[in-house]
Amino acid sequence: MTVSTNGLVKRYGAFTLSLPDLHIDAGQSVGLVGNNGAGKTTFLRLLLDLIAPDEGHVCIGGHAVDTDTTWKSFTGSYLDDSFLVDFLTPDEFIAFVGSVYRLSPDEQAERLAPFQSFYTDEPLGRTTKYLRDLSQGNRKKVGIIAAMFIQPRVLVLDEPFANLDPRSQLQLMRLLRQAQATHGTTLLISSHDLGHVTDVCERIAVIEDGSLARDEPTTEDTLEALEQYFAEELRVGMDAAPHNKNAAQPVAERRA
Amino acid sequence: MYGVGTGAWNGVIFAPRDTPPHADSSALPVHTYALLLRHHWQSFYRHVVRPRWWLGFAVVPLLLYIAATLVGAGYFADRFLEFLSIDTTALALLNDYLLGLLVGLLGARFFFQRPPRLRMTPYLHLPLPRTSLVAYFQWSSLVSLHNILPLLFLVPFWLQHVRPVVPIGGAVVWGLGVLACLALSHLGTLAFRLLLDRRLRVAGALLILLAVTQIIDQWIGAGWTSVASAQLFNSLAAGNGLLLGILGVLIGSLALLTTQGLHSALRSSRHVQRRPSLWSRLVRFRSGLVHNLVVLELKMMLRTKRPKQYAYVSVVLAVLYTGLLLSDYNVIRGPLMDAFLGLFASGAFALNYGQLMFAWESRHFDGLLSRDLSPQQLVLAKLMVLQLSCLAMFLICLPFFWWLAPRLLTLHVAFLFYNVGVTSVLMLTLAVRNQKRVSTSEGHFFNYQGFSLWHWLWLLPTVAPPAALLVGFGSTPATAITLVAALGLFNMLLAWPWAHLLGRQLTQRRYIMAAGFRTAED
DSSP, rough: OOOEEEEEEETTEEEEEETTEEETTTTTEEEOOOOSSSSHHHHHHHHSSSSSSEEEEEEEETTTTOOOOOOOGGGGOOOOOGSSOTOOHHHHHHHHHHTTTTHHHHHHHHHGGTTTTSOOOOOOSSOOGGGGGSSSHHHHHHHHHHHHTTSSSEEEETTTTTTTOOHHHHHHHHHHHHHHHOOOEEEEEEOOOOHHHHHHEEEEEEEEEEEEEEEOOOOOHHHHHHHHHHHHEEEHHHTOOTTTTTTOHHHHHHHH | OSSSOOSSSSTOOOOOOOOHHHHHHOOOOOHHHHHHHHHHHHHHIIIIIIITHHHHHHHHHHHHHHHHHHHHHHHHHHHHHTOOOOOOOOOOOOOHHHHHHHHHHHHHHHHHHHOOOHHHHTTTSOOOOHHHHHHHHHHHTTTTTTHHHHHHHHHHIIIITOOOOOOSSHHHHHHHHHHHHHHHHHHOOOHHHHHHHHOOOHHHHHHHHHHHHHHHHHTTTTTTTHHHHHHHHHHHHHTHHHHHHHHHHHHHHHHHHHHHHHHHHHHHHSOOOOOOOHHHHOOOOOSOOOHHHHHHHHHHHSSSSHHHHHHHHHHHHHHHHHHHHHHHOOOOOOOHHHHHHHHHHHHHHHHHHHGGGGGGGGGGGHHHSSSSSOOOHHHHHHHHHHHHHHHHHHHHHHHHHHHHGGGHHHHHHHHHHHHIIIIIHHHHOOOOOOOOOOOOTSSSTTOTTTTTTHHHHHHHHHHHHHHHHHTTTTHHHHHHHHHHHHHHHHHTHHHHHHHHHHHHHHHHHHHHHHHHSOOOOO
8 A cells, every 4th residue: 555745744833844745655664764853753643644734645545644534444553652542451452453443353363363472571362451550662562563463554653663672673573574575564664773674664764854855775785874874963963063153054954 | 059950941940050960859948949939930920821911801800809809898897787787796797607608618629729739740750859849739739719818808807807896815816716717628628639539438428428417407407507606716706725726736637637648649649550340341342333432431431530530429419419409408499400400410420521521532542543433433432421321320310309309300301311412412512622631640629631611611501401491481390391301302313413513523623632632731
């Protein structure tokens, strides 16, 4: 299922996110990277119709998400804790999400099987802890499982590797690759972890100051290139210390 | 000398420039108090004065008017008595009723005074000594309108009607005694709030005991409150220092109790892990999306603090009010009272809980929006919850009507239809306008998080139609009751179209609601 933007603009005061023509092919995995406040989460929220665009649209499968809700039936997502119903236990939450996507209990059990080893601290069956009482890492795991076990055609995750232990990070990478290979899932992953995101995604898009600064396929050199890119940005930022006249100038502009 | 805090909050909490990032909690309390005081003022100024400066034009004259009225009433109390031809002294009259007034003030405080614990929450993670925090918020809560307004009356009253007529010693003791009673009323409210928070059943039992005592007092015409009031304040006016000492001890005990309660509430909140109760386990998700959304709402009611307290309080208040209003104790009768009674008996829960629907889900509203749930299904599920609650409340209050006022049984049935058909829909209409984040883990009492002016005004269109019918057809109440029932029944048949209409409104307002729910809890 394709994901695309059509003249998309979102403004927050002086900040403007502008992604006029981003296109993601069906089954492609794209990693979104960028500094805090660059606009990654804003874009993901626009993609999930959680905020209104000021101009243009985001389309999933050719349907504008703000006018057509068809995309919801085949899109799985987890951005943060607000995607969890924290007064439910993990099994109740999974059952609730499964029922929303019209999965029978048997189907749910079958689809949860690949995730059993990912969520090891608590059994995925009947549990006695509420989501609000779980650790941040386990809450995230439940959120990711709930987004993935419905076998979505489009999967949107924000910082999926943060707060996970190293073993779970590796497992998650394997699960994401499996989803893409088995179900042709289009992946859109925002992450600050350059290593993991370049491992999983075949394309990396760098968002900076609300616009696309780089967009290229992942190669063996991508990780190094990204590290150099952000190191350069840090150097420019340090040069632009308070005594520097260009301190207020946007980084992209200074680089140009 | 080291201050407290890091000074990194855009000037919200200031610290001297040499403040280390790991400032310890052994800072002198006076510094903590100074910082909190400054923050208090900034918080007041930034949240109330600045954004709503225009409100000052309406509120300031109103406050001045109220203040002038109270000062005038206190200073010229004797002239009022003369005007009303009441043959007694101002002091004697006040002494008769002052205790009752202070007890009545408990009710006002109960509903309108914000608890110190809620104000304390943003500071708990900072390296500020908790003892100082508790002390500051405990005592700064004394500076509230509930204490200032009575003083506006009492100070001129004392100057004009106490000091000149009783010996100076008695006047001083009376003045101090009244201040002590005011403080007791304040601390009593805090203590009751803590009790409600931790021992809901004990607090409910106390409330029922108070109500029963009042009913018996009125029933046998003993006037216990008035007698006790006269004895207490006349003794104080006579210079009874022992009584003043007892009041002082009571204040000390209550202050200690509430301070300890506040301390332990800070320690015990939040991180207590609870297991799902059997009841909430029994309510299961099955096939059928609307059913599952209803189950989700029920689980929230059973497992989260504020919604749960709303549910309990709705039942307790409905039972108490229905019992009191139907008893002989209630001397106010008439069509308006009937409308209020009918509306509240079966609609208490819908009126209370329904007004904050959707806001209850502010923590996971984004999750609901991004999943394959239609707005119509969300609305329909909530409508069903409210309608079922009306039926449940109807059954709970039915015995009172049956035994105490069988003549009003038809009214009770008519208002069941009205509440199911009309009140539930009106509450949901209000609910789709909610856009303030609500924390479900905070207690309900004295907590107005999530409310706006609309929530107070919305009672008017809810009460107006049945009240107008009952008043308009006062001579033929049967006709009025039939019309109320018919109105409700007609609207019940329109439940599905209403769900669609409200679903469309929810769709239109989803961005505003989600943005509001995403903002930090105030």
